[in-house]
Amino acid sequence: MASPVTLADVARAAGVSVATASKALNGRAQVRESTRVRVQEAAAALSFTPNFFAQALNSARTGTIGMVTSDLDNRFVLPVLLGAEDAFGSGSLSVLLADARDDALREQLHLQTLLTRRVDGLLIVGRTTNPRPPVPLLADVPVVYVYAPSSDPKDASFTPDNVQAGRLAAEHLIEKGRTRIALINGEASYAAARDRAAGVQQALTAAGLEMVGGTALFGQWGEGWGRDCARLLVRGGEPVDAIIGGSDHIARGAIDALRDEGVRVPEDISVVGFDNWDLLVRESRPPLTSIDMSLEELGRAAAQHLVDAIGGAPSPGVVAGPVRLVVRDSA
Amino acid sequence: MASPVTLADVARAAGVSVATASKALNGRAQVRESTRVRVQEAAAALSFTPNFFAQALNSARTGTIGMVTSDLDNRFVLPVLLGAEDAFGSGSLSVLLADARDDALREQLHLQTLLTRRVDGLLIVGRTTNPRPPVPLLADVPVVYVYAPSSDPKDASFTPDNVQAGRLAAEHLIEKGRTRIALINGEASYAAARDRAAGVQQALTAAGLEMVGGTALFGQWGEGWGRDCARLLVRGGEPVDAIIGGSDHIARGAIDALRDEGVRVPEDISVVGFDNWDLLVRESRPPLTSIDMSLEELGRAAAQHLVDAIGGAPSPGVVAGPVRLVVRDSA
DNA sequence: CTGTTAGCGCGTTCAC
């Protein structure tokens, strides 16, 4: 049996009216301290829990936020989700989860449901860092976009700073004295790939260097692409002393290929990856230096801002979340 | 401006009383068809949405289920979560997500919150397949355990059939004519590792074979362990013609080591893994034959049962979810 | 068939 114990029960036990009991428990001012204590004790004794729905029925807040993912089955959303859940949980907010399966119609449907349940705010978690159209909303609920920013720059968006990530990777190699740097990149249709390339280019230009091959090698995100390109690079005519993989996956492929080719990492060629994906980074030989996108932190920051926005804080626009270099043996 | 349009508005527009409007919209019998239509049209015209909280306030169901994860940051819970969310979503149930961070206290706290919000049912998603103590509940809400079964066999639990998985792996190798089979396993503290070993052993015994080394090599889950053991095996005196990795991770390590040692896969030694983890399985050389634990399906089944349980269905006890062999080039 | 009345449990006036 749940808790059929109502405020009326508490009031009766404390010998006061429901109105007074309500005030006492909600910390309203107009209650004598002794009465307040008496009521609180009665409530505790009966282990009274206010009826959530009765409370929500006539109050603006529900203490619930909606989290809409475009694609739960994505390794990048997990940390974001975790960070967000954590931030909300400690703020005693409950999270309603809805996965849109990368389908705009489903997303719209879920949004309806969430609004019906009067969520205090919405967190929209994207699948890539490509900007996405803002959600069409009828009600005026605060919305925060994470990972995938809204295409409307006035919306609040939290997305990792991939340009800075690219810059960090290149700068690290340059500091290590590398001058012949190649970038084996992921798919050009991904903003993440383009941004990382831009960052690398910036750092190289600033150091007066040119990318090996003149440009980033856009391709696919997998190990296979990393292997193929790395092999081509070492067998090709141009000297190379460092390879940046557009992802840990690609970097891992590159390392494996270099190994097969008898090239020493990092002595002959240094390798850096992106994402700092535990799994790939720690078990590769040698362990991979990588840029951590701090996704959990990103999720936490976004969630925190949503809380603030519910409190009335203005949109910060597009926020580029900090990233950091994690040095291991490969570079 | 959400929808300040109430049932009263609809009733007024349709020229009936709120009671009649309510009955009409909820499909109660005692309403003339013509009035029902009139009310429905009025509701549609005003785009009326019933107030969720008012509805919940005096009805047993809330159309919400609570999903409690012990550790969101775990690659095994994702698919389960996805399958579950999918099953609920299509049944128009909303999901309240709560992550316990592998902390019993936090779990208890979240359960409280969920019960306060009167969830219709609870899905408890574990971190490993090790049995876990049942959640201490005050209310009588249906509970279903996924991945990690409840230690109380009377509870409804859905967990992958790791024994069968082990059996499948071994049987496949035996069919391929392999007779010198070794099992490089994960940590012995994991039921998954022990169960898989038991399944392998069963299949071998049934075929009159013995495991190479006499027993499974319990160790760690990583690639490193797979590499080390594989190297030892091929360099050791005993002949080996097949290796089962306790996970794709281990199997991948084994494959890499065999490659280094100049051993051909699968010609000289066949390799099989578990989990069918896309990432590892597809990019290894050669692509890895693996047992798919069908986790998304498991989540879906558990969710479906929870829906049934809310409808009054009895507990099926511990259900071992089906697994399947996915053949690729390594065996 | 339809409308009137009475709550669901709580917060909030407004008198006392």
Add this chain to the structure above:
DNA sequence: GTGAACGCGCTAACAG
């Protein structure tokens, strides 16, 4: 300080 009374939006019982 305290309590009686009303309303949130809806559904269920009883009349008509």
